[in-house]
Amino acid sequence: MNPTPRLVVLDMAGTTVADGGLVEDAFTAAAHRLGEDPAPMLDHVRATMGESKIAVFRHLFGGDEAKARRAATAFEEAYGERVAAGSVTALPGAADTIRTLRDQGRTVVLTTGFARVTQDALLDALGWHGLADLTLCPADAGGRGRPYPDLVLTALLRTGAADDVRQVAVAGDTAYDMLSGVRAGAGLVAGVLTGAHDRTRLTAHGATHVLGSVAELPALLTREERA
Incomplete structure (x- = not known):
């Protein structure tokens, strides 16, 4: 016991x-801001729900730390915008x-x-x-x-x-x-x-x-x- x-x-x-789909929505917005196609990445995003977002982006961008950090910042901004909008x-x-x-x-x-x-x-x-x-x-x-x-x-x-x-x-x-x-x-x-x-x-x-x-x-x- x-x-x-x-x-x-x-x-x-x-x-x-x-x-309510906000994580995927914010991820998609972040990918677009970096000029990336989010579609091939969404399966990994779904599989790693709950993981630190910077770790997700490090994996997606092959260890490119600068790009991962830009993506993480873009994601947090996109998510924050949706939160501020009452979503x-x-x-x-x-x-x-x-x-x-x-x-x-x-x-x-x-x-x-x-x-x-x-x-x-x-x-x-x-x-x-x-x-x-x-x-x-x-x-x-x-x-x-x-x-x-x-x-x-x-x-x-x-x-x-x-x-x-x-x-x-x-x-x-x-x-x-x-x-x-x-x-x-x-x-x-x-x-x-x-x-x-x-x-x-x-x-x-x-x-x-x-x-x-x-x-x-x-x-x-x-x-x-x-x-």
Whole structure:
């Protein structure tokens, strides 16, 4: 039996925030700004949802660091423009879920593969500053995002909320979220079906549970405690 979950690490886009195709839309806009055809790249973008965006562009542009950084900047600008235009919404029950988790005595950290400027734009648009105990982007974890364990472990180190990595619960909508949780040693790794990847893919990459949405997470953690 795993210890009681004390720290909950939640993804943003696709898990607590409705994506609505914004990532692909912003990627397409960024590719066009660089004079690139986005069509041959979209399969990789979809497969790596949840990964740090600079890492995605490094792969797509064959390690050309300057071009990858230009693309990442163009992506963040395009995504930010869409956020500013009101194209982002919270998933149903997400904010209440975070409040409930904290009311249960758990520490909640929101993580993303976006740059800090984009994460802050999302938090501004949703009115979510202060909703969670902490927010983290890849730069806060030494630059490596998912599927590395760094964001989860940074959440643990920054908050000191748990004495054991098995007291950490991770929830996300992508295979990379699952891998990040598994590699960090989290006791519970929950996939949600509101984002990029389906049940089969989430389970294949380590999900211990698959939920219809993040709104089901507080009840799951309560059941785990009672078990």
